[in-house]
Amino acid sequence: MAVLVTGGAGYIGSHMVLALIDAGHDDVVVIDDLSTGFDWALPPEVTLVIGDVADQELVARTIREHKIDALAHFAARIVVPDSVADPLHYYLANTVKTRALIETAVREGVKHVIFSSTAAVYGEPEVVPVPETLATNPINPYGRSKLMSEWMIADAAKAHGFSYVILRYFNVAGADPRGRSGQSTPNATHLIKVATQAALGQRTHLEVFGTDYPTPDGSCLRDYIQVSDLAEAHLVALNHLRNGGESLTLNCGYGRGYSVLEVVEVVKRVSGKDFEVRLSLRRAGDPAQIIAGADRIRNELGWTPKHDDLDGIVRQALAWEDALGKRNRR
Numbered sequence: 300m301a302v303l304v305t306g307g308a309g310y311i312g313s314h315m316v317l318a319l320i321d322a323g324h325d326d327v328v329v330i331d332d333l334s335t336g337f338d339w340a341l342p343p344e345v346t347l348v349i350g351d352v353a354d355q356e357l358v359a360r361t362i363r364e365h366k367i368d369a370l371a372h373f374a375a376r377i378v379v380p381d382s383v384a385d386p387l388h389y390y391l392a393n394t395v396k397t398r399a400l401i402e403t404a405v406r407e408g409v410k411h412v413i414f415s416s417t418a419a420v421y422g423e424p425e426v427v428p429v430p431e432t433l434a435t436n437p438i439n440p441y442g443r444s445k446l447m448s449e450w451m452i453a454d455a456a457k458a459h460g461f462s463y464v465i466l467r468y469f470n471v472a473g474a475d476p477r478g479r480s481g482q483s484t485p486n487a488t489h490l491i492k493v494a495t496q497a498a499l500g501q502r503t504h505l506e507v508f509g510t511d512y513p514t515p516d517g518s519c520l521r522d523y524i525q526v527s528d529l530a531e532a533h534l535v536a537l538n539h540l541r542n543g544g545e546s547l548t549l550n551c552g553y554g555r556g557y558s559v560l561e562v563v564e565v566v567k568r569v570s571g572k573d574f575e576v577r578l579s580l581r582r583a584g585d586p587a588q589i590i591a592g593a594d595r596i597r598n599e600l601g602w603t604p605k606h607d608d609l610d611g612i613v614r615q616a617l618a619w620e621d622a623l624g625k626r627n628r629r
């Protein structure tokens with residue numbers, strides 16, 4: 300039995316690959332077009348197939364050759380403001396290509412699917428923390444592109460008899476505690492990444508997008524989940540499905556929110572570096588606050604996070620950014 304990880308050369312997918320290898324899974328196959336991922340993010344024992352998840356012939360051949368029984372689908376476009384500027388690209392990359400991939404998986408008899416969804420499917424929730432039972436109401440094309448994929452997977456599972464776990468990630472941050480992978484995308488837009496780059500002098504300043512939100516300090520609240528904890532959630536989901544567990548949709552977060560201004564303060568304190576912070580206008584597509592109702596995944600899968608600590612997450616992000624800067628200068 301082997302696992303096919305789409306987008307495994309990317310930030311979160313590479314941590315899933317490491318988690319699988321660390322847990323002794325010796326047959327891990329990655330398909331990635333390397334559009335935002337890096338082949339060097341993968342350990343040598345992993346098979347990398349370079350290509351598009353929507354290339355049905357390539358994916359079918361890969362599934363057959365490696366006797367894939369489970370698919371973990373990470374490959375996507377992920378930047379909320381880009382999805383506002385170019386929605387059709389996001390619907391193609393995230394929705395249309397997921398349809399093609401799931402069709403191939405069904406044809407080839409894949410038994411289990413784990414899907415990377417997002418807190419963005421909830422939109423601007425009226426209650427926080429957000430339980431999985433809350434009606435979805437995405438407010439940007441990125442969230443909608445992912446919600447449509449959720450629906451397709453659930454409908455196809457019912458019709459064709461595979462089981463799935465949909466994981467709705469909140470804000471993913473940090474790096475592998477052993478320094479083997481991290482967020483490597485150049486020009487990344489994620490807050491903790493941008494703030495660590497500012498602390499390391501790789502950016503001149505940081506902009507805070509919006510200080511007039513209805514939150515305690517006026518900046519947006521987010522639930523930051525450490526990336527290896529998130530990878531571990533995929534591992535327990537995989538075991539659950541392979542042991543005959545039912546299909547589930549689960550939030551992945553810690554159930555606690557930090558404001559943008561609080562995150563900036565933590566980065567300054569942990570790094571010991573001051574940097575310029577510009578208070579700026581709101582960014583398109585941003586909800587004011589989004590925090591996970593985090594009980595269901597613990598109850599259903601017995602997931603126990605090990606890295607629920609913002610200082611630790613920021614320390615890992617700083618170490619990774621520093622190493623990446625040195626690597627890029629070589």
Ligand SMILES: NC(=O)c1ccc[n+]([C@@H]2O[C@H](COP(=O)([O-])OP(=O)(O)OC[C@H]3O[C@@H](n4cnc5c(N)ncnc54)[C@H](O)[C@@H]3O)[C@@H](O)[C@H]2O)c1
Pocket residue numbers: 305306307308309310311312330331332333334335336337350351352353372373374375376377392396415416417418467468469470471472484
């Ligand atoms: N980073 C976050 O905070 C966050 C939050 C919620 C959900 N997610 C979801 O997690 C998943 C992974 O995100 P990430 O942060 O690791 O992003 P990433 O950009 O680092 O990784 C995406 C990977 O997919 C690959 N890829 C993209 N399109 C492809 C295609 N058509 N065929 C083959 N490979 C393709 C890229 O090369 C890259 O390696 C995405 O589905 C994203 O929507 C991320």
Ligand SMILES: O=c1ccn([C@@H]2O[C@H](COP(=O)(O)OP(=O)(O)O[C@H]3O[C@H](CO)[C@@H](O)[C@H](O)[C@H]3O)[C@@H](O)[C@H]2O)c(=O)[nH]1
Pocket residue numbers: 377378379417418419468469470471488489490491493505506507508509519520521559582585589
């Ligand atoms: O330079 C920056 C970058 C971000 N922010 C703010 O920080 C918060 C977090 O932004 P960011 O790190 O870009 O993440 P989100 O836009 O919340 O989206 C992330 O988290 C979502 C789940 O909540 C995922 O679906 C997305 O893929 C992922 O990019 C938002 O209020 C941003 O406006 C700033 O103020 N300045």
